[in-house]
Amino acid sequence: MTNRFRLTIGQLNATVGDLQGNAGKARQAWEAAKAAGADMLALPEMFITGYQTQDLVLKPAFTRQAEEAIAELAALCAQGPTLGIGGPWRDGDRLYNAYWVFKDGAPVARVLKHRLPHKQLFDELRLFDSGPISGPYPVGAARIGSPVCEDAWSADVAETLAETGAEILVVPNGSPYHRNKLDLRMGHMVGRVVETGLPLVYVNMVGGQDDQLYDGASFVLNPGGHKAVQLPPFQEMLAHVDFTLTDGGWRAEPGLMAPQPDEWEQDYQAMMLGLREYLRKSGFSKVVLGLSGGVDSALVAAIAADAVGPENVHCVMLPSEYTSRVSLEDAADCAARLGVRLDTVHIEGARDAVGGALAHLMAGTRPDITEENVQSRLRGLMLMAISNKFGGMLLTTGNKSEVGVGYATIYGDMAGGYNPIKDLYKTRVFQTCRWRNGNHRDWMMGRAGEVIPPRIIAKPPSAELRPDQKDEDSLPPYEVLDAILEGLVEQDLSLRDLVDRGFDADTVRTVEKLLYGSEWKRYQAAPGPRISTRAFWLDRRYPLVNRWRDRP
Numbered sequence: 111m112t113n114r115f116r117l118t119i120g121q122l123n124a125t126v127g128d129l130q131g132n133a134g135k136a137r138q139a140w141e142a143a144k145a146a147g148a149d150m151l152a153l154p155e156m157f158i159t160g161y162q163t164q165d166l167v168l169k170p171a172f173t174r175q176a177e178e179a180i181a182e183l184a185a186l187c188a189q190g191p192t193l194g195i196g197g198p199w200r201d202g203d204r205l206y207n208a209y210w211v212f213k214d215g216a217p218v219a220r221v222l223k224h225r226l227p228h229k230q231l232f233d234e235l236r237l238f239d240s241g242p243i244s245g246p247y248p249v250g251a252a253r254i255g256s257p258v259c260e261d262a263w264s265a266d267v268a269e270t271l272a273e274t275g276a277e278i279l280v281v282p283n284g285s286p287y288h289r290n291k292l293d294l295r296m297g298h299m300v301g302r303v304v305e306t307g308l309p310l311v312y313v314n315m316v317g318g319q320d321d322q323l324y325d326g327a328s329f330v331l332n333p334g335g336h337k338a339v340q341l342p343p344f345q346e347m348l349a350h351v352d353f354t355l356t357d358g359g360w361r362a363e364p365g366l367m368a369p370q371p372d373e374w375e376q377d378y379q380a381m382m383l384g385l386r387e388y389l390r391k392s393g394f395s396k397v398v399l400g401l402s403g404g405v406d407s408a409l410v411a412a413i414a415a416d417a418v419g420p421e422n423v424h425c426v427m428l429p430s431e432y433t434s435r436v437s438l439e440d441a442a443d444c445a446a447r448l449g450v451r452l453d454t455v456h457i458e459g460a461r462d463a464v465g466g467a468l469a470h471l472m473a474g475t476r477p478d479i480t481e482e483n484v485q486s487r488l489r490g491l492m493l494m495a496i497s498n499k500f501g502g503m504l505l506t507t508g509n510k511s512e513v514g515v516g517y518a519t520i521y522g523d524m525a526g527g528y529n530p531i532k533d534l535y536k537t538r539v540f541q542t543c544r545w546r547n548g549n550h551r552d553w554m555m556g557r558a559g560e561v562i563p564p565r566i567i568a569k570p571p572s573a574e575l576r577p578d579q580k581d582e583d584s585l586p587p588y589e590v591l592d593a594i595l596e597g598l599v600e601q602d603l604s605l606r607d608l609v610d611r612g613f614d615a616d617t618v619r620t621v622e623k624l625l626y627g628s629e630w631k632r633y634q635a636a637p638g639p640r641i642s643t644r645a646f647w648l649d650r651r652y653p654l655v656n657r658w659r660d661r662p
């Protein structure tokens with residue numbers, strides 16, 4: 111019996127619904143694994159369909175075609191390594207999230223996911239049936255046990271596999287990013303290797319899907335929790351991992367140990383990749399956005415330049431008489447530093463025309479937010495016209511603090527297809543700009559250096575919809591607002607908890623009112639990359655009509 115075992119990790123990017131494309135990618139990876147003399151290629155969870163499919167997987171025609179694609183792929187992957195690939199399995203009226211294992215075109219195992227995640231952004235109890243815990247399967251000289259993603263987040267599945275003869279745990283994952291998620295995964299996986307005494311290979315997918323980012327960062331642990339391999343985040347790659355049989359069982363040999371970036375870099379890369387992936391997978395190659403001279407649109411322009419290249423970013427300044435000279439200068443400076451195109455489109459004429467058309471209805475009323483919002487809506491209208499004519503997707507620029515309290519104009523600055531900073535609180539916007547100014551990486555398509563003018567980062571935020579307007583005229587200071595929102599959204603604190611932590615009771619009540627009162631706005635808002643543990647959309651599904659307010 112041989113005492114060597116080589117496994118190829120396929121940290122790859124699948125596209126939801128692209129069955130043929132995903133199968134083609136799997137085939138290429140299998141050929142590379144074969145050329146490297148691997149015993150097994152392990153691909154991520156649900157690789158054939160892409161992940162997450164949401165309700166698409168409930169359509170029988172889709173699962174049937176996914177199973178056919180797996181069968182065709184298995185037939186092509188004969189005479190070489192064992193192939194492990196995630197995909198659905200329909201058995202009568204039951205539907206499973208399965209891990210299919212083939213050798214020489216014939217099935218070796220079909221592992222069924224046992225623990226179905228149904229918290230945060232997951233709802234797999236709605237989609238799949240829970241399978242019984244499956245046993246280990248043979249691959250070359252080794253016996254492999256495969257808990258599928260959530261299966262490895264508690265002890266039972268891995269323990270059962272160890273008790274029934276598994277020698278190496280190979281865990282296929284569709285594990286989405288949030289800030290510092292790697293530490294959380296590592297904690298669970300160290301638990302599994304300590305409990306079972308087995309080495310563990312964590313295979314995660316990469317790429318973006320709707321609001322989700324799959325960050326890869328696959329790794330290998332030896333018994334005791336010693337890390338032998340760490341792949342980089344957000345990067346497609348194949349890695350061959352060698353195991354040697356020792357008196358104590360299989361041990362992984364040390365391999366690539368990619369450093370893990372800090373949280374500012376992780377978040378920036380997630381927002382950049384989220385935008386790049388959403389555009390690519392939706393068939394767009396360029397973007398348009400309103401560049402106001404403020405910090406939010408400056409950061410979005412920088413992220414966009416890094417995602418699709420400065421030549422594919424079209425910025426437009428849409429001034430009115432409330433637009434300050436500083437804003438005009440800062441927008442021009444920012445566009446020049448980023449190397450993106452900047453055009454100017456004046457909105458006063460269109461605003462006056464709207465005012466004139468409505469004059470007979472508005473006669474006798476006083477100017478208020480109505481007129482302010484017309485300006486914002488005209489900007490949205492102009493920008494959507496540019497999108498229609500030239501084919502760039504319009505980006506929206508509201509940060510999480512604004513999105514959280516509905517501080518944005520529906521059908522105005524909320525017009526657009528994707529919002530790269532939707533899950534980034536305003537207090538983090540400033541530091542993220544500083545991080546980008548001080549750092550450049552090879553995954554950025556934009557220029558190195560101080561691409562966001564320091565004056566934009568330093569000045570007080572303003573929507574410039576009336577003279578001398580400042581955000582803090584309408585909202586609490588962002589340090590206070592963000593802390594209260596984080597308490598209400600991420601931590602589910604009560605008003606009493608927040609007051610006990612020193613926040614003013616009236617301010618806390620106001621923020622709660624704005625938060626619950628703007629569910630309807632968020633329902634109509636553009637999607638954006640999830641980088642926190644509770645992003646607005648699948649992580650947090652609140653009623654649009656809701657009269658409950660907490661007692662302070």
Ligand SMILES: Nc1ncnc2c1ncn2[C@@H]1O[C@H](COP(=O)(O)OP(=O)(O)OC[C@H]2O[C@@H]([n+]3cccc(C(=O)O)c3)[C@H](O)[C@@H]2O)[C@@H](O)[C@H]1O
Pocket residue numbers: 479483486487516517518519520522523573575584630
């Ligand atoms: N529950 C509900 N379900 C469905 N629709 C609902 C609704 N409640 C109000 N509405 C509708 O929404 C309207 C109010 O919402 P909306 O028209 O957005 O107007 P509103 O939220 O009142 O004003 C926009 C706010 O965003 C701020 N802001 C900040 C930053 C940038 C910009 C910018 O524009 O550049 C704006 C601006 O200063 C102002 O405080 C109502 O007139 C009504 O038609």
Ligand SMILES: Nc1ncnc2c1ncn2[C@@H]1O[C@H](COP(=O)(O)OP(=O)(O)OP(=O)(O)O)[C@@H](O)[C@H]1O
Pocket residue numbers: 399400401402403404405406407408426427428429430433489507508523570571572573574581
């Ligand atoms: N004069 C303008 N020209 C072009 N776009 C604008 C203009 N004013 C607003 N916008 C668009 O509407 C968005 C919201 O405006 P707002 O002024 O609140 O944000 P910002 O300028 O990006 O950031 P800040 O909160 O720092 O002012 C902007 O990000 C921008 O995309």
Ligand SMILES: NC(=O)CC[C@H](N)C(=O)O
Pocket residue numbers: 155227232258259260261263283284285286
């Ligand atoms: N696909 C899954 O089972 C995902 C849930 C898992 N616990 C994770 O977030 O990594």
